[in-house]
């Protein structure tokens with residue numbers, strides 16, 4: 001029982017480490033935001049794409065899933081999202097502009113790393129910086145050298161837990177797998193505790 005409780009604590013620690021990484025990234029962005037190309041008000045085009053185009057790892061959903069675990073709503077959330085992989089759009093997207101005028105993410109604070117990097121970072125490829133963004137943002141000129149390097153943040157994520165961070169899945173599948181992963185430890189802990 002003690003072993004399982006310790007492992008659950010480890011999952012909580014990993015979620016905190018991921019959230020710290022997200023906060024570091026957000027802080028970097030806040031500093032350069034005035035110089036970055038801005039998304040048109042209410043635009044959600046980058047989320048309005050097939051889930052196959054947005055890939056995340058299981059670990060990227062840990063802050064959200066562990067928050068649900070703390071709130072004791074994990075089973076309820078699993079019931080809500082277990083069919084997530086049948087949806088071709090991200091299950092957290094609110095496509096209706098009138099219901100959520102500023103962007104369309106309903107879990108904005110807990111969105112995965114991939115969603116934070118898009119539009120706000122550059123991929124380093126063969127010593128060249130490639131701005132990770134849509135055509136609208138890419139058409140605006142600015143100094144891309146100021147952008148955080150996406151590779152660095154992905155590497156930092158991998159150091160938290162390579163097993164849970166390296167493999168990427170379509171975003172809804174990553175959510176489902178993260179829910180199943182934490183639930184399996186939760187069930188095991190409860191079974192051994194009773």
Ligand code: SF4
Nearest residue numbers: 047090092093105115
């Ligand atoms: S989690 Fe939020 S930001 Fe990421 S694709 Fe879904 S709706 Fe968009």
